[in-house]
C-alpha cells in the first residue's frame with residue numbers, strides 16, 4: 153500500500169480538496185464548505201491547508217487557523233475510500249507539528265456532539281472543554297450541540 157504524503161497547498165490544491173470535501177460530509181448536516189467559503193478563509197492571515205494523498209489520489213485535508221498563539225482546526229475530512237488507514241490522525245499530527253513550528257500553544261476545535269470523529273480526537277489527545285447548545289443546524293432544521301475540544305501543541 154502507498155504511504156500517506158501530506159503537503160501544504162494554496163489555491164492550486166482547491167480541486168483535490170473540494171473533491172474530498174464533497175464526498176466526505178453527510179449532506180444531512182450541511183457541514184461541508186463551498187469552494188467560495190474555503191477560498192475566502194484561505195485569504196485570512198494565519199490560515200493553512202494541508203492535503204493528504206495516498207499515491208495519486210487525494211485522501212484527506214485539514215484547514216487550520218492560527219490567531220495569536222492558539223489555533224483552530226476548522227475542518228478535517230477524509231474520503232470514504234481512504235478511511236481507517238490513519239489519514240486523519242496523520243493530518244492532526246501535522247497540524248500540531250506546524251502549530252509548534254509557529255510557536256502556537258494549543259489547538260481547539262468544535263465538533264457536533266454525536267459525530268463519531270470525537271473518538272478520533274480523544275485518541276489524538278483532545279479533551280472536552282465546553283459545550284455550545286444548538287451550535288449546528290441540520291438540513292432538516294434539527295439543532296445539535298457542539299463540543300469544544302482542546303489539545304496542547
Ligand SMILES: CC(C)(COP(=O)(O)OP(=O)(O)OC[C@H]1O[C@@H](n2cnc3c(N)ncnc32)[C@H](O)[C@@H]1OP(=O)(O)O)[C@@H](O)C(=O)NCCC(=O)NCCS
Nearest residue numbers: 176227228229230235236237238239240241268269271272
Ligand atoms: C472522522 C474522519 C476524519 C476520520 O478519518 P480517518 O482517516 O478514517 O481516521 P483515522 O484512520 O486516522 O482514525 C484513527 C483512529 O480514530 C478513531 N476513529 C476514526 N474514525 C472513527 C469512527 N468513525 N468511529 C469511531 N472511531 C473512529 C479510531 O480509534 C481510529 O483508529 P482505528 O482505525 O485503529 O480504530 C472521517 O471519518 C471523516 O472525514 N468523516 C466525515 C467528516 C467529519 O466528520 N470530520 C470531522 C468533523 S469536522
